[in-house]
Amino acid sequence: MSSTSINNSVIVFSEHRIPSDTPGIDLYVRNKRLNGHEVFTAEKTIVMVHGATFSSGSLYDVPLSGLSFMDYLATAGYDVFAVDVRGYGLSTKPEAMEVEANLNPPLVNTDTGVADFTAAVNFVLKHRGLTKVNIFGMSWGGTVAGAFAARNQDKVVKLALLAPQWLSDKPIPIDGGGHLDSYRLVPVLDSKARWLSTAPEQARDGLVPEGWFEQWAQFSLAEDPWSAERAPNKLRATNGPIQDIRDYWRSGKPYYQPSDITAPTLLVHGEWDIDVTIDLALAYFKELRSAQYRLWVEIGESTHLALMEKNRLLAFKSIRDFYGEEFSPG
Template sequence: MPRLTLALILPLMLSGPAPSRAQETLQRQELYTENIAGMRLHLRQVRGAAGEGRAILLLHGARVAGVGSFDLPVAGGSFAADLAQRGFDVYLLDVRGYGDSARPVQLEQAPSAHAPLVRSNEAVQDIGAAVEFIRQRRKGQRVALFGWATGGQWAGHYASLHPDRLSALIVLNSLYRGSTPHALIGKGSRMEHPAQPGRFNPGACGAYRLNEAASLARPWDDAIPEADKSVRRDPQVAQAYAQAALASDPGSGARAPASFRSPCGAFEDSFYLATGRQQWDASLITAPTLIVAGERDFWSRPEDVQNLAADLVHAGKVQVLRIPDASHFIHLERPQFGRAQLLDAIDAFVR
């Protein structure tokens, strides 16, 4: 078991626009524990002032860390705050190599010098340390686990290994298993090795990748069908998302243009999932599971959703929610484009 310690609790200090009046009643703390390798892990807790609610751990995706993904300091930008307002005790985890968690030493070296960093087995170790840390604070209670995109893949993997520690599993816009062509990351994409079909191309990413703010905007812009992107996406949320992503890497400002590092292990894992390889078995999951996918999502495929639901033979309760007209970034867009429906579904499912 990982050694669990509470290294530091700090009051939240946010830059940028002031939070809304509703969010002012929330409490935020910066918490730290260690994974099994002795690396420091960062969690942010967001909770209401009334006391303990339903515990839920939110897992980020392949590039942007926990705070940037779920707790932006602008109106409509904090999925964590919205959950806390509904009575959840919310935790955000930075997996190793992301945000304020410890970074592998290879992240300080050239991307070409090493294989892709932070594969799913290491991410699952970090999730395990975070879950046990939360359970220790809450007298052994079970924890709900929510994962977005790659975070959902990690969450499902963890749930297959430790189902007894979870009250619920929620997977949003995630891969699982399927042979349907995946243009972004599957066979024939730049992620496939040009000389070895079916194998991941390490040259496409390296140990880690450098991400500029524009690289975050492009896929989000492409996911919005309207010419005026502000119809679905508040410009302040988009700006705060990019700022938080850059701020998550202390060295981002030293590069021109500014960029943040993200480990590439998530992309190798996703490549194999997208090409039909199964990394974990959902039949081992016993926690009630909610599978959510946006109709316009570019990451998960209908086949991933169908196969995951079919394999959840021991989950007790399985619910599949396909949100019409919703994109990959449901939780960061305006309420009427799926965000409100997603919050309602989680609130009703996690009891």
Template structure:
């Protein structure tokens, strides 16, 4: 990057390159990882993105629509960006049962690979919804490996959908149903507050094309979820909590999470006119810039 005479930062010109690789976890599960960077641009930090609980996995962070890829945005700002598919999602292996401990092992395997293969001492972690729960579980035991943490739409102690929805998942698992197909929709709903029609259409089309399945057994792992929440008061890692003001899944839960965090360096941001899936909203650039500011502070 270069500065002009006004002091404004101008991004170095360059094409964002995408590569993929796989790692194997300690318990033998194959995990898919995508990475993006700009060749010739010095990557001062590594960022690992953890997706929400949708079947498309890491694609949530890399929508093929101009201005909607978090991976491209951060890569263009000198970060080496990684995004994994948790077990049970996307292109990673789909074991019959998925737990938060297992998903934490996915993160551990990828972080170790980044440190070993790319020579980064620590990794920044950005996590959304399901990914934020995984992050809370992982970081509690691996704080020395994480530079900074961003939790978006984190369901700290509140359960999305309530007891009725939770029981429906339990009933399916008891019947031997461990995976369900993603349901495409062109309508805004609990996840989305104000997203452009072309974004809703793109997401709908991606789901129709890939016909992805996602694990539901993770929803039955209350012990793992509670273990992650129990780590929050002991976090020393600089942590940013973000939620959309129309996110019905987190509500006041995120503010309580912020208050409970032990870290001296922490922040709380509520984005206006945004729902749970804030990376797909019209106001997404508030999210993008907040993440960038937190990582470069």
């Protein structure tokens, strides 16, 4: 356990390793909360899960300009947990990730992601003595969190999603086509060009403030020492989520039904997101017809990685306010 000070607030950081449903596979869960936050409630507890490429630490806890997304929520009084699905971040890598990628089929599909997220939520419920929590996920993590919410209505206070996956009759950029090995090597240092290319040319220079990308890349690569030895500046990411794009989202078959979600739901979307375009996000939003209430927030001048760009505080605030609001339709 450690602590940091942000704007005169002391944030306590703790780490947990919890068992998955597979012997030998442990899951890494990070937690942040204000020092002195010892009364735990469902409404003030959040459990997060990451997308198909980068870990929860990489997406939610790199202190850009001294402040991460988890820090922001913790300073607002939330008890925030974020899990790495197996194969990602600091969770156990399946044995097939330790050998050449072409020796095995795609690893860690969405079923596995949901199982690992379920383990994390159940851990938090027991650890804090709760029956419900708020949940958050982005992109593939939005599928994991959404499917969990649809199947575990009794455990969810509110659901917030950033750019969740949905059905598409057009190619999805993360799937480059061709044969899928068990995992892929992501050239982290080269990803800035692709990231910026999703924004209009005249807006690219100011999209990611100076130094942020380098800080994020260093953090992300440090989580996988294997890469430093065998594939410098590249990060292993499992291909199960890519296979599921082909089996579900590009095949007209929803992995789950958003209409089964009853918890209040927030959908956050970036204006320049080409991975989950606005028409896909709108189609998903319309499916949330059983939610107690639903809210859409569009973040202008932002991409799929809105949480790490110049307008990130707009996304942070929208999510914080949604979890904190008391609202009953009618």
